[in-house]
Amino acid sequence: MANILILGGGFGGVIAAETLAKELGHEHQITLVSRSPKFIFYPELVRLAFGKCEPEDISFDLREAMLDRRVRFIQAEVARIKPESRRVILPHGEVDGELPYDYLILALGRRLATERVTGFFEHSHHLLTVEGALKFGHALRNFHEGRAVIGQCPGARLPVPVYETAFALARLFAPGGLGERVRITIVSPDPPGLQFDDLNMARALRTALDEHYIEYLPDFPIDTVTSEAVSTSNGHVINYSLLMLLPPFRGPGAVTGLGITDNEGYVNVHRTMRVQGVERMYAVGDCVNFSGPKLGHMAAHQAKVAAANVALEIKGLEPLQFYDHEIMLTIDEGGQESIYLHKGLWDDEPAIVRQGRFWTWAKRVHEKYWLAKHS
């Protein structure tokens, strides 16, 4: 019997556990370890901040969901991994001490490196946890005039909630408020021009932003936040009345010092999702070193590839499933300017860009289906 340990209860960990349970049946032990007993559907956090749903609508209990799939769930913090003895150190939680494994799947997401932007922790709202979204929602309700600055710090790699927040804010104040009482500015560290590296996508976004009188300020790599302004290292400053920023991301703390990460702490993997230079260890989701934005659908796809390859290895075969890196996302504008993008990141094929109200509906339906299927 093989003992498979999955670390992290987000999109990557849940899909890996579910796929392995289906592939392997009862014969093997599958264990999911995560610090929180809940799965959070992050793409809904913008709607949570704007009061369109409640925390219980966008989460489910991991232990119950895993029990249904005959996967053991342990709520615990992962402190360190010892690949040489195939053990994971859990300093506190339901199990203290060392947990052995035969195969390991890392799905620990990314760390919020707020310390890289002076004043971020004290002054900025973010949308990366339920608590953060609720706090931002409270600030939104008290915001009646002035400049709202919404954006990404260098290294944030998550543009979707930035645009969705700006569009939702614009809808809140239209018609009448925008331009008169309220000004909305998106700041981005990227150079001007090609958002998502695609001309059609950049054009679609530009039209949608113009439609809502949203300013777009590229080349604005924020390094300091005060109680009234954000500034960059090259001396640009803008004042704000409401601020929501995504902080820099880095790889998860539990894998540092193992020699398996790049210089931002992301785990180096092959296209099979196997960790480079280590046997029987795979990694999926936001914690891996692939280029481009970090998205839930990528985590899910990578988890399926990793799970299939672990199952092959257990059967004594070579891992032969390969991941193909692509972006598939919808930016929900709330109406006919919603944008769908599908683009390969490892090929030269042109991107598919579609626009219309249908994509708002499709995103909502997909989210409801996902939560119902897995909870």
Ligand SMILES: Cc1cc2nc3c(=O)[nH]c(=O)nc-3n(C[C@H](O)[C@H](O)[C@H](O)COP(=O)(O)OP(=O)(O)OC[C@H]3O[C@@H](n4cnc5c(N)ncnc54)[C@H](O)[C@@H]3O)c2cc1C
């Ligand atoms: C506001 C917002 C909107 C988004 N919108 C979209 C969208 O529209 N489309 C899209 O595709 N993606 C979207 N994303 C991105 C998507 O949510 C992430 O890419 C996805 O969650 C990554 O999944 P993951 O499993 O790799 O990591 P995570 O979901 O971050 O899961 C990591 C898990 O590991 C656990 N963990 C971490 N460290 C430890 C430790 N030391 N010990 C124990 N447990 C630990 C965490 O508690 C968590 O359960 C959005 C994200 C946010 C925040």
